[in-house]
Amino acid sequence: MxxxxxxxxxxxxxxxxxxxxxxxxxxxxxxxxxxxxxxxxxxxxxxxxxxxxxxxxxxxxxxxxxxxxxxxxxxxxxxxxxxxxxxxxxxxxxxxxxxxxxxxxxxxxxxxxxxxxxxxxxxxxxxxxxxxxxxxxDKKKLEKQERKIAKKVAKRNNQFVKYERSKLLNDQKEEDYDSFFLEINPLDFGSSAGKSKDIKIENFDLYVGEGQRILSEATLTLSYGRRYGLVGQNGIGKSTLLRALSRRELDIPKHITILHVEQEIRGDDTPAIQSVLDADVWRKSLIQEEAKINERIKEIENLRKEFEEESQEVKKLDNERDDLENHLLSISEKLFDMESDKAESKAAAILYGLGFTKKSQTLPTKSFSGGWRMRLSLARALFCQPDLLLLDEPSNMLDVPSITYLANYLQTYESTVLVVSHDRAFLNEVATDIIHQHSERLDYYRGANFDSFYNTREERIKNQRREYENQMAVRQHLQAFIDKFRYNAGKAAEAQSRIKKLEKLPVLEPPEDDKIIKFKFPDPDMISPPILQLSSIEFGYNTDDILLKDVDFDVQMDSRIAIVGGNGTGKTTLLKLILNQLEPLKGQVNRNGRLRVGYFAQHHVDSMDLTLSAVSWMSNTFPGKSDEEYRRHLGSFGITGPLGLQKMELLSGGQKSRVAFAALSLSQPHILILDEPSNHLDTQGLDALADALINFKGGVLMVSHDVSIIDKVCNEIWVTENQSVTKFSGDINAYKKHILAEADDKGVVRKH
Incomplete structure (x- = not known):
């Protein structure tokens, strides 16, 4: 042939x-x-x-x-x-x-x-x-040709449209976790030694939805062992890029394993620790195959007894047994390489660091809430330790102790990490490089954590602006001479020379200026103390299971309080007691009769009708203003132009949060109670929120995992643990050191 x-x-x-x-x-x-x-x-x-x-x-x-x-x-x-x-x-x-x-x-x-x-x-x-x-x-050639076709179509229609791609380039199917894992990461018994695990994808376009292009002729470069923070404004397409990578819609070598923490695991009767062990489908498949082979070898031994030693049937059985034993040896070597015998202790340590007690590790996954199932998804990814680990806002699902553990864990992670996050403190600790996604391109800041990226970017924008302004001045000077002497016979040669010089000047784009966004909460009318007090509070969902006891706590008009602690220790319960959503078993909650509380719920989206636009929803929730007034108000929170008029289900998570803050400010609160306010907000939104809280004339009480916003806004740290709520003597950074010291004493902090 x-x-x-x-x-x-x-x-x-x-x-x-x-x-x-x-x-x-x-x-x-x-x-x-x-x-x-x-x-x-x-x-x-x-x-x-x-x-x-x-x-x-x-x-x-x-x-x-x-x-x-x-x-x-x-x-x-x-x-x-x-x-x-x-x-x-x-x-x-x-x-x-x-x-x-x-x-x-x-x-x-x-x-x-x-x-x-x-x-x-x-x-x-x-x-x-x-x-x-x-x-x-040749898929690379096909992909290149299809990009050209897409651009021609876009140019002809004067708009960017999503060109229907060949089936060769779009054959991803939705399947169960095990099948999907093996499809994305096929089990290879050949050695990958010597193969580079660096990733470089050049000149690709990426679309989201129907026709919206988010990257144009971009290049993605990921060096093995580096940890990249992917940053950019809400709605710019960061999660779409991670999803495309996780499904190999972009050209990643097959020997590089990929895992993406994208959604919570499904709840069933599987114990939490077993669900983590099962996440390593390679190990699980090899163990199952090892058991099948051993069973077949036993069958062969029994079958041989039914035939004569020199018969053709015995030769066939012996040949099959030899093949099976050789393959069994390959499986054993593979399991040894992945340290299969240490899997359970490794899984238990990761779960403990993410807040799962020894008891809760044995509970079925269906017994956990959505937030805890997301933690399980994260634990499963850390346990598998893929060559490329993709994390999308991992801190949104964690409390401060767990974020501290995760950051510490990732600092010694041996493979490549690409994480989308707006948590500055987390990126400062974890990232070795920053990738800034904007204007349909990716800009690289090598050897930079978030703070150095931010400062370098500011300096880069200043230099670009200076270069642009200088060139514009040169252009204007040349153009003025050309316009003046173009038709002057004595100066015609000089004018022509300047025309050529003008044509040779590189075309520079004006540097982008991030739109300045300023959140503002209106100054409340003054009310006299006591404002809000909890005295000798005891609470439990039943008398045999007390969650909080002997709690004495008060909030004043000038309070800036952060409540921190592990998940399940009573932080949100404390907020519900303050809001009268729960009744204490003992003690009293005293509130000023004129007190107005503005509450930002962690799951604020649940209270929104996402089929409405932001303007319509605010008009229904806080009637009395014109649509134009609602649009102006939303614009001050970054919901500008058509964003305020489209269905909220089409907005990103950060944009929905901005709508919620815009609505919160209309309630004219004396005290703001915020449950995880930083989730989903981008850097601009976080800066705007922090400034607004600092300038707010009322009291602020927040439950948050974001160390940066706590450090900026709050001057009191209260910790929920061991059924109590106590004031911590230091600031949030001192609390983080305290957590790491405790974890180190217990042997939880990961060491290599």
Whole structure:
């Protein structure tokens, strides 16, 4: 079959190259199938090649020439198949036992065959007439051509549209976790030693939704072992980029493993620690296969007793056993390399660091709330330790102790990390480099944490502005001379020289200025103390399970209080007691009768009608103003232009938060009670929120995991732990050091 490509082109001289490649790939696949122990026994060569005969005739080939070619190929392949089947009768099955043969025999449908081919590393990219065959099309060239087509379409229509891509470039399917994991990260028994795990993807475009381009001719460069912070404004497309990477929609080498913490795991009866162990599908699959092989080897030993020692049947069984034992050795080596024997202790340590007690690690996943299931998803990713770990706002699901643990863990993470986060303190501790996504491009700040990125970017913008202004001055000077002397015979040569000089000047774009956003909470009317007091409070959802006791706590008009502590220690419960949403078992909550409280709930989206626009929702919730007034008010919180008029379900998480803060300010509160206010806000939003809280004339009480905003705004730190609420003597940074010291004493902090 060495010259099959030449034979096809000779039989059909005018054949389209793509069709020719497809036909050759199909014939080669049938040829390979004759060598396969399982597929060869059910292969009908005439039936398979009849399809190719019709394809070549339809492509312009004459019936006679195509018939001669196909008959010749059928004759060659039939001879090859017969020889292989004869060899099988003599030697027995010496094939790899990687495939579950029984499953293949029981299920002869398209999906099972495709799955089997996938395990054999066969490509099944092109679908035609019910068959999936190997593609020989150069995907990089195809992708490049399709980008050109997309740009031509966009230019012709004067707009950016999403061009319908080839199936070769868009074959991702939604499947269960194990299948998806193995599809994205195929198990390879070959060594990846010596293969670079650096990632460089050049000149790619990326779209979100129908037609919105978020990256244009961008280049993504990730050096192995570096930790990248991906930053940018809300709605710029950072999560879309992570999702494209996680599904290999961008060209990442197959030997690089990828894992993305994107959504909470499904709750079922699986214990938490087992769900973490099961996340490593490689380990899980290898252990299952190891058990199946050992079971089959026992069956072979029993079957041998039924035949004579020198019989053909015994030879076949011995050949199969030898193959199985060789593969069993490969599995054992793979499990040893991944330190399978240490898996449980590693999983338990990660869970403990993320807030799971020894008892809670044994509870079924369905018993945990959504936030805790997100922690499980994070624990599963850390446990797998992929070559490329993708994290999308990981701090949103964690409390301060868990964030401190995660940051410490990632500082010694040996693989590549790409994290989307707006938590400055977290990025300062974790990131070795910053990638700034804006204006459909990616800018790199190497060797930079967030603070150094921010300062460098400011300096870069100043230099760009200076260069732009200098060039504009030169342009104006040249243009003025040209306009003055263009038609002056004595100065015509000089004018022409300046025209050429003007044309050679590089075209510079004015540097982007981030839109300045300022949140503002109106100054409240003054009320006399006491404002809000909790005296000797005791609370539990039943008398046998007390969550808080002996709590004495008060909030004044000048208070700036942060409540911190592990999840489940009573932070949100304390807020609900203050808001009269819960009644204490003992003690009193005293509130000034004129007190107005503005409450920002962690899950504020639940109270919004997302089918409405921000303007309509605010009009319904706080009636009395014109649409124009609502739009101006939303604009001051960064919801500008059409954002205020489109359905809120189309807004990003940070944009929804801005709408919630805009609504909060209309309630004219004396005290702001904020439950995780920093979630989803970008850097601009966080700066605007911090400034607004500092300038607010009323009291502020917040539960937050964001160390930066706590450090900026709050002068009191209260800790919920051991059924109590106590004031911490230092600031938030001292509290973090206290947490790490405690974790180190318990042996939880990760060391290499």
């Amino acid at each position: 060495s010259n099959v490509g030449l034979q096809v082109r000779q039989a059909v001289p005018n054949i389209d190259p793509v069709v020719a490649d497809y036909a050759v790939g199909y014939i080669q696949h049938v040829s390979q199938s004759t060598e396969d122990i399982v597929l060869s026994q059910q292969l009908d060569i005439k039936s398979e090649l009849h399809y190719i005969e019709q394809l070549l005739v339809d492509a312009g080939g004459s019936n006679d020439k195509v018939d001669v070619l196909v008959n010749k190929i059928i004759e060659e392949l039939t001879d090859k198949l017969n020889k292989n089947l004869a060899k099988l009768e003599i030697t027995g099955d010496t094939s790899k036992r990687l495939l579950d043969i029984n499953l293949l025999n029981q299920n002869n449908n398209k999906r099972d065959i495709n799955s089997s081919l996938a395990l054999l590393n066969a490509s099944t990219n092109i679908e035609h007439a019910g068959r999936s065959m190997e593609s020989r099309v």
